[in-house]
Amino acid sequence: MTTDHFQFKLLATDGKARRGEITMPRGAIRTPAFMPVGTGGTVKAMYMDQVSDLGADIILGNTYHLMLRPGAERVAKLGGLHEFARWPKPILTDSGGFQVMSLSALRKINEQGVTFQSHIDGSRHEMSPERSIEIQSLLDSDIQMQLDECVRLPASETDIERAMEMSLRWAERCKVAFGDQPGKAMFGIVQGGDIPKLRERSAKGLSGLDLKGYAVGGLAVGEPQEVMLDMLDVTCPLLPAEKPRYLMGVGTPDDMLKSVGRGIDMFDCVMPTRAGRHGLAFSRHGKINIKNARHAEDHRPLDEESSCPAARDYSRAYLHHLVRSNEILGMMLITWNNLSYYQDLMAGIRASIEAQRFEAFSTETQEAWARGDIPPLG
Numbered sequence: 001m002t003t004d005h006f007q008f009k010l011l012a013t014d015g016k017a018r019r020g021e022i023t024m025p026r027g028a029i030r031t032p033a034f035m036p037v038g039t040g041g042t043v044k045a046m047y048m049d050q051v052s053d054l055g056a057d058i059i060l061g062n063t064y065h066l067m068l069r070p071g072a073e074r075v076a077k078l079g080g081l082h083e084f085a086r087w088p089k090p091i092l093t094d095s096g097g098f099q100v101m102s103l104s105a106l107r108k109i110n111e112q113g114v115t116f117q118s119h120i121d122g123s124r125h126e127m128s129p130e131r132s133i134e135i136q137s138l139l140d141s142d143i144q145m146q147l148d149e150c151v152r153l154p155a156s157e158t159d160i161e162r163a164m165e166m167s168l169r170w171a172e173r174c175k176v177a178f179g180d181q182p183g184k185a186m187f188g189i190v191q192g193g194d195i196p197k198l199r200e201r202s203a204k205g206l207s208g209l210d211l212k213g214y215a216v217g218g219l220a221v222g223e224p225q226e227v228m229l230d231m232l233d234v235t236c237p238l239l240p241a242e243k244p245r246y247l248m249g250v251g252t253p254d255d256m257l258k259s260v261g262r263g264i265d266m267f268d269c270v271m272p273t274r275a276g277r278h279g280l281a282f283s284r285h286g287k288i289n290i291k292n293a294r295h296a297e298d299h300r301p302l303d304e305e306s307s308c309p310a311a312r313d314y315s316r317a318y319l320h321h322l323v324r325s326n327e328i329l330g331m332m333l334i335t336w337n338n339l340s341y342y343q344d345l346m347a348g349i350r351a352s353i354e355a356q357r358f359e360a361f362s363t364e365t366q367e368a369w370a371r372g373d374i375p376p377l378g
Helices: 046-051 063-067 072-077 083-084 097-103 128-140 159-177 198-206 227-238 253-260 271-276 315-322 328-354 358-371
Strands: 007-014 017-024 027-031 033-036 059-063 091-094 106-111 114-116 124-127 143-147 185-190 214-215 245-247 266-269 280-283 286-287
Touching: 007 328, 017 328, 027 124, 027 328, 033 328, 033 358, 046 128, 046 328, 063 072, 063 091, 063 097, 063 128, 063 143, 063 266, 072 128, 083 091, 083 143, 091 128, 097 114, 106 143, 124 245, 128 143, 128 159, 143 159, 159 198, 159 253, 198 214, 198 227, 227 253, 253 328, 253 358, 271 280, 271 328, 280 328, 315 328, 328 358
Parallel strands: 033 266, 059 091, 091 143, 143 185, 185 214, 214 245, 245 266
Antiparallel strands: 007 017, 017 027, 106 114, 114 124, 280 286
């Protein structure tokens, strides 16, 4: 289903878990949703057709990386990111703020924005809230994120509060710069680190801007999982129930399961693709390190019940050989398996919320992970 406007509809709830759907001109997004990360216009080691066939309704593009290479103006000249990357469905672009903070060798932050050096060639660039939105508009993304300052934890309350307040002011400027773009959306980003009162102020301040969606940022940046979940317990009830909620950069299957139980609708993370390139497979049996010697002569597949050919049709021995030999195909196959598992997990979550059995589904899924992988061959 598509529509001329950005719309979010709640279809079912089970406790705090929400089953919904975002509709927009380029397609519908079933929530809870996992967005594969397509940093530089590609989901690493995957064909876009594969990503779509696995059930992904939306992917993420990265403003920082795409502005540096090949350049937002060049992408616009070539028809926008959808045309450039051959992805016709919705794309969400992050603002570039997190990468500026984490990748730039030198950066200077003030009220106007951020001045930074490229991690590629050392060239100097300026990123203001207005420029971030301009770049995302040139890329022609469907959901655009405000520019924010993400503080890596642990940090002092003074630093966290300063960054949170500036991010709020930047959200207002981004809203003005975004203007009225029919069929598209700009999301604000709740900051406040691991301090509940700052999260509350940020959530309330952003809610007052009446944006089309809200993200929770600044988590999964080094803090324990329980801190992240505590911040979600504080934040989610303060966000408008009729708007989608996006937890940025999260995470593991366990992170996502527990965050859905607190009211989160959207996720993105490099974990399934990055792990796939290093021989780590995600499955209903938990995590499987295919590099381990136990797989060297194992003719069985990763998961004979999987719908994904990478998991079902190739032996563990072959995958082990590919990974140990550093063959590109090994990275491709395990990435394919991982993204398939992530999408299957989200489909299971959605079905369980509709059936009013999310808690039971969560328990069954966690018990299966706890049991671990199938026994080695005798």
